[in-house]
Amino acid sequence: MVSPKNKVLVVTVLGVQSTGKSTLLNTMFGVQFAVSSGRCTRGAFMLLIRINEDVKTVLNCDFMVIIDTEGLKSPELAQLDNSYEHDNELATLVVGLSDITIVNIAMENSTDMKDILQIVVHAFLRMKEVGKKPKCQFVHQNVSDVSAHEKNLGDRKLLVQQLNEMTQAAARMEKKEKNKSFTDVMEYDPDTGNWYIPGLWNGNPPMAPVNAGYSEAVYDLKKNVIQLLGNHQSSGNNIMEFTEWIRSLWNAVKHENFIFSFRNSLVADAYMKLCTEFNKWEWEFKKDMYTWVTQAQTRISNFGTVAAKSEMSDIRELLTSLKTESCTKLIYWEKKLLDNLT
DSSP: OOOOOEEEEEEEEEEEETTTTHHHHHHHHHHOOOOOOSSOOOOOEEEEEEEOOHHHHHHHOOOEEEEOOOOOOOOTTTTTHHHHHHHHHHHEEEEHHOOOEEEEOOOOOOHHHHHHHHHHHHHHHHHTTTTTOEEEEEEEESOOOTHHHHHHHHHHHHHHHHHHHHHHHHHHHOOOOOOSSSGTBBOOOOTOOOOOOOSSSSTTTTTBBOOHHHHHHHHHHHHHHHHHHHSSSOOOOOOOOOHHHHHHHHOOOOTTOOTOOSHHHHHHHEEEEEEEHHHHHHHHHHHHHHHHHHHHHHHHHHHHHHHGGGGGGHHHHHHHHHHHHHHHHHHHHHHHHHHHOO
C-alpha cells in the first residue's frame, strides 16, 4: 500500500525529440514508456516504482518517481507562436520536480543542442531561486567509440564553456548576476557528469541485432544515478509534500514570464530560418576543418614512421607549414561566414 508519508525521489529525462529518452528509461528501470519515431510522448508521464528493501537503506526512500518527457524542439510544435514557451514550461516543471535530471544531448545538431541547453539553464536558474539545487547528468547517445569519454575531453570542455556562457546570459536577463558558472545553479562535475552510450542497434532496424554495449553503458549510468541519489543531502519528500509541490510549481509555471518565448510569429519564423541557415554554414565549416585536421594528422603520422633523427628540421618545417595552412583556412572561413551574415 502507498501511504502519504512514504518518501519519494525523482529522476527525469529531458532532450530533443526522437533521441532515445523513453528507451533509456525503459532500459534503466525495466518500465514500458511508449517508444516510436516522431512525437510519441506528449507532455510528461510519471511512473511510481517501489524500491526493493535492500536498496531502501541506500536511498532512504520508499518509492522512485520516473518522469518521461515530450521531446523539446518538436517539429510538430515548431510553427506555433508559443513553442518556445511550451518547452520552457515543460523543462521548468520537470526540473523543479526532479532530484536528478538526465539531459539527453544530440551532439550532431549543435543548433538544437544550444537551444536545449539554453532552456535547461534557465530552468535550473529558476529552481535555485526557490532553494532547489538538483543534480544533472548529460547523456551523449549513439556514440560509436567505447572510449569516447577519454577522447572527448575537448567536447566536455566546450560543453562546460557553453553552459557557463548561457548561465551568465540567463543570470543577466533574470537580474541574478551573482551566478557566474553553471555549477553555481546546480551540482555538476564535467568529469563524472557525462555519459557516452553507443547506439541501441548494430546496424539498421528492424533486422539489426541489439547492441550489448548499449545495455552495459546504461547499467553503468543507472549505478551512478543510484549512487548520486544515495548521496543526496535530502532524503526526499513524502508523497503528500510531493503532490503539494507539484500544484504550487505548476501554478508558478503558468504565471512565469519566460524570456525566450516569442510573442510575434514573424520574429519566431525569422529566428528559425536564421538558425537553419547558420546550422548549415556551421556544419560545412566543421566538416571542412575535420577533413583538414584528419589529413594533417595523417601527414604527421606518416612522416614520423619514416623520418630519421637527423631530419628534425624537416618535421619543424612540416609543422610550420601546417600552422600556416590552418591559419589561411580559418581566415577563409571567417570571411565566408561574415559575408553570409551580411
